Amino acid sequence: MPTRYIGDGYWEIASRQMSIVTRSEQQRFKDAKITVIGCGGIGGQTIEMLARMGIGELIVVDEDAFDISNLNRQTLATLSDVGLDKSAVAAEKVRLINPYVKITSFNEHVDETNIDKIISDSDIVIDALDNVLTRVIVSRKAKEKGIAYIHGAIHGTLGQLTTFLPNEDKTYEEMFNLPSSGKELTQEVIGDLKNVTSGVPPVIAPTPNLIGCLEALEAFKIITGVGKVTVAPKILTFDLLDLSSFSIEEI
Numbered sequence: 504m505p506t507r508y509i510g511d512g513y514w515e516i517a518s519r520q521m522s523i524v525t526r527s528e529q530q531r532f533k534d535a536k537i538t539v540i541g542c543g544g545i546g547g548q549t550i551e552m553l554a555r556m557g558i559g560e561l562i563v564v565d566e567d568a569f570d571i572s573n574l575n576r577q578t579l580a581t582l583s584d585v586g587l588d589k590s591a592v593a594a595e596k597v598r599l600i601n602p603y604v605k606i607t608s609f610n611e612h613v614d615e616t617n618i619d620k621i622i623s624d625s626d627i628v629i630d631a632l633d634n635v636l637t638r639v640i641v642s643r644k645a646k647e648k649g650i651a652y653i654h655g656a657i658h659g660t661l662g663q664l665t666t667f668l669p670n671e672d673k674t675y676e677e678m679f680n681l682p683s684s685g686k687e688l689t690q691e692v693i694g695d696l697k698n699v700t701s702g703v704p705p706v707i708a709p710t711p712n713l714i715g716c717l718e719a720l721e722a723f724k725i726i727t728g729v730g731k732v733t734v735a736p737k738i739l740t741f742d743l744l745d746l747s748s749f750s751i752e753e754i
Contacts, residue, residue: 528727542590548578635700653725665678667734673735673736736754
């Protein structure tokens with residue numbers, strides 16, 4: 504470890520990545536604020552990676568509590584956490600990993616009434632959600648407030664990842680040709696969106712955790728300016744049962 508980092512806890516934690524970013528780039532990450540909506544399989548890994556990379560402030564949101572079935576993939580979950588609120592557990596584990604991260608948790612269902620409060624003045628909003636309707640609400644508010652929106656989703660061994668920057672024309676709804684595109688969220692449109700997400704998808708541990716790691720890295724790249732971001736309409740996709748399938752396409 505470079506001697507200049509010894510004695511400063513934050514910089515000691517970040518020291519192993521300081522050959523990848525400059526101090527000023529890492530400082531930008533230290534000064535940044537990110538909201539992660541969802542603290543389950545994708546979100547738990549995203550939150551942990553952001554904390555370990557040294558994000559300055561985190562907002563974590565989830566309305567659910569851990570149950571036994573979460574143990575197959577959700578890295579924040581242990582047997583002792585079953586029955587506890589995911590957002591509260593996430594916040595406590597962030598404090599244990601990196602006490603220099605300012606952490607706020609919301610145990611709430613995200614909808615049009617509270618999304619403005621939740622994402623507030625964040626630099627980035629990360630989608631670790633499991634339904635299309637909430638993604639539409641979050642992506643619209645992020646666009647309105649000029650906040651980058653990182654989308655990730657999984658099904659079984661399949662994963663996808665892309666980023667919607669506020670200065671780009673392509674929106675989440677347009678890119679995926681959703682029935683809500685260009686429309687108000689009336690009850691009819693909301694019903695159509697709920698029909699897009701059907702049933703509980705199969706999932707195996709590596710898939711959401713890989714997407715979570717990739718979402719955290721996309722956020723790191725956006726804030727520090729290091730590396731290239733996968734910006735919509737480009738999308739990174741993979742099938743973990745076919746390693747040759749890792750690709751970036753435009754849709």
